Amino acid sequence: MKQFNKLLSPNAVAVIGASPDRSKIGNAVLENLVSQGFEGKIYPVNPSYEEILGLKCYAEIESVPGKVDLAVIALPAKLAPTVLEQCVRKEVAFVIIVAGGFSELGDEGRKLELSLKEKIRGSRTRLIGPNTVGVLFPHSKVNTALTPGDRIWFPHEGQIGFISQSGALGLLVMDSITENGTGISGFVNIGNRADIDEEDLMEMFLGHAETRSIVAYLESISDGGRFFSTVKRVNMEKPIVVLKTGRTSEASAAASFHTGALASNDRVLEGILRQVGVVRAYNEVELLDFGKALAYARPLEGKRIAVLTTAGGLGVLTTDLLTTEDARPALSMAKFNDTELAELKKHALPIASLNNPIDLTADGSTQSYASILDLLSNSDNVDGIIAYALPQTPKIDSSVIEPIMSASGKKTTIVGVIGNRLTKDLMLQLEKAGIPAYPTVQRTVAAMKALYLRSTYIRRLLYGS
Secondary structure: OHHHHHHHOOOEEEEEOOOOOOOOHHHHHHHHHHHHOOOOEEEEEOOOOOEEOOEEOEOOHHHOOOOOOEEEEOOOHHHHHHHHHHHHHHOOOEEEEOOOOOHHHOHHHHHHHHHHHHHHOOOOOEEEOOOOOOEEEHHHOEEOOOOOOOOOOOOOEEEEEEEEOOHHHHHHHHHHHHHHOOOEEEEEEOOOOOOOOHHHHHHHHHOOOOOOEEEEEEOOOOOHHHHHHHHHHHHHHOOEEEEEOOOOHHHHHHHHHHHOOOOOOHHHHHHHHHHHOOEEEOOHHHHHHHHHHHHHOOOOOOOEEEEEEOOHHHHHHHHHHHOOOOOOOOOEEOOOOHHHHHHHHHOOOOOOEOOOOEEOOOOOOHHHHHHHHHHHHOOOOOOEEEEEOOOOOOOOOHHHHHHHHHHHOOOEEEEEOOOOOOOHHHHHHHHHOOOOEEOOHHHHHHHHHHHHHHHHHHHHHHHOO
């Protein structure tokens, strides 16, 4: 982990190929570093300018004064080997090469990429890329993304470490999660993996105090044995979610073209992930949904789930999805004893349905909701709670956050917030409180199942069952 400190929190960053031209990648990278509020030294490097964005510009990396922890090469592929060699002489700790045009384009590009490996061989310089959109570490205000900040939302500080082989997918996913306030501890697009790969970054996030879960979008795996040993070790301490594409022959061919690597056999990968307890996502929404649940929620002790709602249809649909075996195991509906049923009745209207799913009906109040949530969170017959916070019903308001927070401190709690106009603020409040909340029934249930998969793996480790 120590070797990655200068990547996670550099003291000085150089942008080689920086430009005042807003249409240039070198401008976007420099602008993102400045606008993110990076507090270390920023060095634009370009022999054509004396100053860019109010910062003194240097002719070459070797003329920059003092140590440089991170350098971004925003130049055409053919120039990258020479500039990388200069970075090695400068003893730059980490170099990011943005340009494509390497192994993903065939033999000539592969030779060019091999020359990059040769330039860093035997040195202490580590390489990210080539063919990468960059990195984002909100805790240290490092943002080297190549997309202008006025075209994308970048996540704030969070607890999810995000590794992606696809730069565009990574940026788009981050843009989408920011709407509901989800943050990340870091994002790295590994591109062609000429040096640093997904295993290195899993080890990095394992030692990163701000990271509580790790999510990875992968199109191929270059070393199955190393991947197996790494995820097995890391996943024991921090949960990993993997979205692996290339499951069909057509997708494998597309992945090979995209990253310049061959996609791994999907059946073999499935067996590896199951064996080491890694949760598998099947789309980009699940990837971050599961990462959020695993980072925020308490461990799920069993499969008995209580469902609380003020809309009966949501309860029925949730029951269907919870108790159906699909890509993930079926869970069961918690059953209440006579004493618990009698207590539940004290806090609900006579028209309420209390046999799980619990439907308080549209006339259910925040007070009733809070009382029943308290009973569920203290029940020995309940392992997890799915609570639908629905401000559209007339007697539910934003104060429902408080009993949800209280319940989540005692029992694994996932919240569904369905709708649009009235729910946005509620979603943001839940996110700020560190409670996993989702805008559809399917995503809510899938997140609970992901927690169950994690819990069964941990129990297997601890008790062999």
